[in-house]
Amino acid sequence: MKKPIIPVVLLILIGILAAVALRSYKNASDKELAVDRATQERADAIRQRDAAEKRAAAQAEASRLAELQANQDARAAARQEALAAQAERDAAQATAAAQAKSAQVAEQLAELRRAKADAENEARSLQAERDAAAKEREAARARTLKQLDELDQQRRALAQDDARLKAAMKAAQPVQSTWKPGPLTPRDVQPTDYKRRAHEYQEIFMANDAALTPPAPKPAKP
Numbered sequence: 001m002k003k004p005i006i007p008v009v010l011l012i013l014i015g016i017l018a019a020v021a022l023r024s025y026k027n028a029s030d031k032e033l034a035v036d037r038a039t040q041e042r043a044d045a046i047r048q049r050d051a052a053e054k055r056a057a058a059q060a061e062a063s064r065l066a067e068l069q070a071n072q073d074a075r076a077a078a079r080q081e082a083l084a085a086q087a088e089r090d091a092a093q094a095t096a097a098a099q100a101k102s103a104q105v106a107e108q109l110a111e112l113r114r115a116k117a118d119a120e121n122e123a124r125s126l127q128a129e130r131d132a133a134a135k136e137r138e139a140a141r142a143r144t145l146k147q148l149d150e151l152d153q154q155r156r157a158l159a160q161d162d163a164r165l166k167a168a169m170k171a172a173q174p175v176q177s178t179w180k181p182g183p184l185t186p187r188d189v190q191p192t193d194y195k196r197r198a199h200e201y202q203e204i205f206m207a208n209d210a211a212l213t214p215p216a217p218k219p220a221k222p
Contacts (some may be wrong), residue, residue, distance in 0.1 A: 161205065
């Protein structure tokens with residue numbers, strides 16, 4: 001009777017041990033699952049916290065970037081406005097400078113036109129003076145040539161008078177050997193515009209003729 005009890009006890013013990021082992025395994029599994037679940041929950045919480053922190057950081061960065069962009073836009077707008085104002089001032093200054101330069105150029109052109117007109121008038125005046133001087137020189141040359149011709153005529157007339165008087169003296173010399181001619185009156189060359197030139201020349205010719213003409217021979221006694 002004792003032999004069949006032992007296997008039963010063994011089976012009961014094995015069952016109890018199996019139950020204990022199963023319970024231990026189950027408890028361990030539950031603990032492990034609980035730990036895993038807690039770890040997962042902590043990890044989820046950490047991930048959620050990190051995500052929230054990241055979202056908050058992203059929002060803060062976005063706000064910072066938006067504020068920075070707004071500041072940059074404001075500064076750019078201010079620069080654009082300043083540049084536009086400076087460009088407007090520069091344009092006004094350039095317009096004033098261009099107007100002043102245009103007025104200066106117009107004044108210079110007017111001055112050049114006046115100088116050109118004065119130069120042309122002076123050139124015409126100088127040309128008229130040169131023409132008048134040329135005409136005067138030509139007239140003076142003609143007068144000089146006329147005076148030279150008249151002087152040459154006077155010289156030839158004097159030569160003829162001297163030759164005639166010398167011939168008369170030679171012809172009268174054998175008869176009037178004691179007669180001597182009187183002094184001759186010199187004749188100055190007078191200009192052509194001298195009014196009494198011809199009258200004075202005639203008087204000198206007559207005086208020299210009388211001085212060089214011997215007295216008529218007296219008739220021989222019968």
